[in-house]
Amino acid sequence: MDRIALVGGGLIGQAWAIVFGRAGYEVRLFDADPAVLEQARRNIAARLDDLASLGLLEDGADALDRVRYAATLGEALASADYVQESTPERVEVKRALFEELDRFAAPDAILASSTSGIPASSFTEGLAGRQRCLVAHPINPPFVTPLVEICPAPWTDSAVVDRTHALMLAVGQAPIRLRREIQGFVANRMQGALIGAALRMVKDGVVDAEDIDVAIRHGIGLRWSFMGPFETIDLNAPGGIADYLRRYGQLYQAIEHELATPLDWSDEALIAKVEGQRRARLRAPRLGERSVWRDRRLMALAAHKRRAADDFGE
Amino acid sequence: MDRIALVGGGLIGQAWAIVFGRAGYEVRLFDADPAVLEQARRNIAARLDDLASLGLLEDGADALDRVRYAATLGEALASADYVQESTPERVEVKRALFEELDRFAAPDAILASSTSGIPASSFTEGLAGRQRCLVAHPINPPFVTPLVEICPAPWTDSAVVDRTHALMLAVGQAPIRLRREIQGFVANRMQGALIGAALRMVKDGVVDAEDIDVAIRHGIGLRWSFMGPFETIDLNAPGGIADYLRRYGQLYQAIEHELATPLDWSDEALIAKVEGQRRARLRAPRLGERSVWRDRRLMALAAHKRRAADDFGE
Numbered sequence: 001m002d003r004i005a006l007v008g009g010g011l012i013g014q015a016w017a018i019v020f021g022r023a024g025y026e027v028r029l030f031d032a033d034p035a036v037l038e039q040a041r042r043n044i045a046a047r048l049d050d051l052a053s054l055g056l057l058e059d060g061a062d063a064l065d066r067v068r069y070a071a072t073l074g075e076a077l078a079s080a081d082y083v084q085e086s087t088p089e090r091v092e093v094k095r096a097l098f099e100e101l102d103r104f105a106a107p108d109a110i111l112a113s114s115t116s117g118i119p120a121s122s123f124t125e126g127l128a129g130r131q132r133c134l135v136a137h138p139i140n141p142p143f144v145t146p147l148v149e150i151c152p153a154p155w156t157d158s159a160v161v162d163r164t165h166a167l168m169l170a171v172g173q174a175p176i177r178l179r180r181e182i183q184g185f186v187a188n189r190m191q192g193a194l195i196g197a198a199l200r201m202v203k204d205g206v207v208d209a210e211d212i213d214v215a216i217r218h219g220i221g222l223r224w225s226f227m228g229p230f231e232t233i234d235l236n237a238p239g240g241i242a243d244y245l246r247r248y249g250q251l252y253q254a255i256e257h258e259l260a261t262p263l264d265w266s267d268e269a270l271i272a273k274v275e276g277q278r279r280a281r282l283r284a285p286r287l288g289e290r291s292v293w294r295d296r297r298l299m300a301l302a303a304h305k306r307r308a309a310d311d312f313g314e
Numbered sequence: 315m316d317r318i319a320l321v322g323g324g325l326i327g328q329a330w331a332i333v334f335g336r337a338g339y340e341v342r343l344f345d346a347d348p349a350v351l352e353q354a355r356r357n358i359a360a361r362l363d364d365l366a367s368l369g370l371l372e373d374g375a376d377a378l379d380r381v382r383y384a385a386t387l388g389e390a391l392a393s394a395d396y397v398q399e400s401t402p403e404r405v406e407v408k409r410a411l412f413e414e415l416d417r418f419a420a421p422d423a424i425l426a427s428s429t430s431g432i433p434a435s436s437f438t439e440g441l442a443g444r445q446r447c448l449v450a451h452p453i454n455p456p457f458v459t460p461l462v463e464i465c466p467a468p469w470t471d472s473a474v475v476d477r478t479h480a481l482m483l484a485v486g487q488a489p490i491r492l493r494r495e496i497q498g499f500v501a502n503r504m505q506g507a508l509i510g511a512a513l514r515m516v517k518d519g520v521v522d523a524e525d526i527d528v529a530i531r532h533g534i535g536l537r538w539s540f541m542g543p544f545e546t547i548d549l550n551a552p553g554g555i556a557d558y559l560r561r562y563g564q565l566y567q568a569i570e571h572e573l574a575t576p577l578d579w580s581d582e583a584l585i586a587k588v589e590g591q592r593r594a595r596l597r598a599p600r601l602g603e604r605s606v607w608r609d610r611r612l613m614a615l616a617a618h619k620r621r622a623a624d625d626f627g628e
Contacts, residue, residue, distance in 0.1 A: 117565045139533045140550065147533030174532035176525040184569045186521055187529045192566040193511035193573060194504045195543055207500055211490040213542025215501045218488035219453045219461030221542065224535035226611050228527025229509055234592050235605045236454065242589040249579035251431045252506040255498045259507060260574050265563035275556040278548050291549045296626055297540050304618040312610055 001167055002026060005080035005105070007073065007097065009033070009040040012086035012114050015141040017044050018051070021063040022143070023171035028068050030076035037069050047143065047295070054299045056144075056306075077105045082167060084136065086114040094123040102129040110160055110167075112136040116188060119181040120153035131157040136164055137185055138173075144298040146174035149185040190229075197255075200263055202277070203270050209277035226305065226314070315481055316340060319394035319419070321387065321411065323347070323354040326400035326428050329455040331358050332365070335377040336457070337485035342382050344390035351383050361457065361609070368613045370458075370620075391419045396481060398450065400428040408437040416443040424474055426450040430502060433495040434467040445471040450478055451499055452487075458612040460488035463499045504543075510577055511569075516591070517577070517584050523591035540619060540628070 004020045006013045009031030017040070020027045031037045044067060048060040057063065070076035077083065083105055087093055094113060101111050111133045113120060124133040134156045139145040148168045152161050161177060168175035178185060184192055198212045207215075223232045230241060237244035264270070282290055308314070318334045320327045323345030331354070334341045345351045358381055362374040371377065384390035391397065397419055401407055408427060415425050416438075425447045427434060438447040448470045451463040462482045466475050475491060482489035492499060498506060512526045521529075537546045544555060551558035578584070596604055622628070 117562070145533060145536055147529055149529070174528050176521060176528050179520055182515070182520055183572065184565055186515060186525065187533045188565070189515070189569050189573075190508045190511050190526075190529065191534050191543065192569045193507040195547065196566065196570050197504050197507035198543060201496070201500060201503065206493055206496055207490060209544045211500065212504075213544050214488050214490050215461055215463070215504065216538045216542040217540055219459060219501045220505050221535065221538035221540075222459055222612060222615055223608065224530045225539035225615065226531055226535075227608065228530040228535065229505070229512060230523045230527050230588065230592060231596075233509065234596065235601060235608055238601075240589065240598055240601055241592045242585050245579065245585050245588070248431070251498055251502070252510065253577075253579040255503050255506045256510050256577065256579075258497065259503075260576070262574070263567075263570065265559065265567040265570075271556050271559050274544065274559070275554065278544060278555045282545075282548065284554055287549060287552075287554055293626055294537065294541065294549055297622060298536060300622045300626065301536055301539065301618070304615070304622075308611055308614045308618075312607055312614065 001081035001110075001163065003080050003082075004028070005070075005076040005083045005109075006030065006086065007076060007083060007101070008086035008114075009036040010086060011043075012138065012140060012142075013084075014040045014043050014047070015138070015143050016084050016086060016114070017067045018047055018063070018143040019171050019173065021067040022048070022051070022057055022060075024066070025171065026066055026068075028070045028076040028078075028080065030070040030073050032073075041069060047141075050296060050299060051143065054296075054303050056299055056303055073100065074104055077101070077109075080105060080109055082110045082112070082164075084112050084114060089115060089117060091118050091122055094118060098123050098127060098133060102127045102133070108132070110134070110164055112164060114138055117184060119183075120151065120156065121181060124153055124155075130155050132160050134160060134164060135185070136168065136175075137187075139187060141295055141298070142173065144295065144302045146172065147187060148173045148175045149178060149187060150175050151178040151181055151185055153181065196263055196265075197259055199265075199270060199274070200259065200261075202274055203263070203267075209274050210281060225301070226308070315395035315424075315477065317394050317396075318342070319384075319390040319397045319423075320344065320400065321390060321397060321415070322400035322428075323350040324400060325357075326452065326454060326456075327398075328354045328357050328361070329457050330398050330400060330428070330452070331381045332361055332377065332457040333452075333485050333487065335381045336362070336365070336371055336374075338380070339485065340380055340382075342384045342390040342392075342394065344384040344387050346387075355383060361455075364610060364613060365457065368610075368617050370613055370617055387414060388418055391415070391423075394419060394423055396424045396426070396478075398426050398428060403429060403431060405432050405437055408432060412437055412441060412447060416441045416447070422446070424448070424478055426478060428452055431498060433497075434465065434470065435495060438467055438469075444469050446474050448474060448478060449499070450482065450489075451501075453501060455609055455612070456487065458609065458616045460486065461501060462487045462489045463492060463501060464489050465492040465495055465499055467495065510579075511573055513579075513584060513588070514573065514575075514577055516588055517581075523588050524595060539615070540622070
């Protein structure tokens, strides 16, 4: 597989273009809105410059040259081996689009969706080529956040999962394979559980939103950024993870019991409270520039992790 | 406050000695077991060398010189302004010890516990000086993980909380203040929620333990290491956190509904499963050397964050 079609030119599609382009693949990016494509062209060039300036890319010009922009869906799909869809998160949009993709893509091309929350089974069931459809969910932005969650529908061919996994490794991502569909896939399920616990503490007035962020970014988030949660607890008891779970399982069980009280995620008073606490830290007009800052911090972190892995192993 | 007594010479007490010693405070470390103190002396010197070699410490010899070892509890407490207890996590141990601390420490000294799971109210209630007792819970190891959770008992004097908070800032830690006692404090509550979600997926065979760690260390753990979870989602929807919660709240609500099914944390079959998957990655005899690696990675990350904060702001 060396020809990639990207459908949807928003932030996720742009980021995929960088991932595939820098890895040497020929990319065709399509969006139904020419203005989106024009914006994509500018953003991709700017991000490639950022990556090069932080030493994360040897030849940004080559990568830029490999990303082409298609005027029609057909042009993007022509001879593509792998299609990555990154359009709005609405099941009816994906259902209509995947019908087109299945009709016009080459017969053995893989059709992958970037969806973060819609299982492939809900928009591919009726397709003749449903066995070649699956989810390959990136974390924004994937050119500095390598995780890709590969989640097949019940009818996805296992060879399609294998090939997608191999492709993601080949372009430098960190793929994981889910054995079956679950809501929110893996990462957002953990994020949701953590944020749910955090929201309850803010709602109850135990701490404010900023305390939550401090607790993670100056606390357990540090270890998680290079070890993950299981390796973390594996090193936090003399006898490893089993020892840890036997020592602290009862405490966590008690906490879970408290967290089992339902939280209403649509509670507008709670939403207003966290919104107010966040806006006191960062005014709304600055959200955009802060996102650029985040991407640059992620790039710097990626460069650091590369050095640290060389120095200390990973 | 400039004289610190540390009671308990294990890994946490040693780490506190580094935190206070490098910040210019006079430290007296006591442990009832002379062999523990001797080990502490060696470990503290080794860690100070590591910190200096990674550019995190200007004068390790000065810091080392400020850490003294007390032969008796009384000697450690003599003229201390602040006492930090780091002994085993058993409420009866802490109750007996705090009675001694309250009797022998200077009348206005603060008595803080490093406990990660026992609220101060459960071992200080009967003390004459209970208003000067509280929890100051570090994350291991605190010389590279700055979070300190300050959690008062219902009877803790708010001036004691203020002074502890100021002291932690003065020694370069990142303190947060809880307004009331909750089980597990803040960080471990979030860690517990995340690990609970992860254990369910491993139990159900959706993914293996290593996939969980990849999903965090190559995924959402990256952003959390410098932003925290609320700032992360604040930047993940065009209109900020309120917009994010309105877009994705329903998905997270559905996930929470599934997570509400109780998990038995003492399930030995589940413990054996994650233990087996971890031991396939890291054999038990290597846990110790991996902990040293973790500390060095944390030091390198701290050095990186310091540089990145200069380059891009934090």
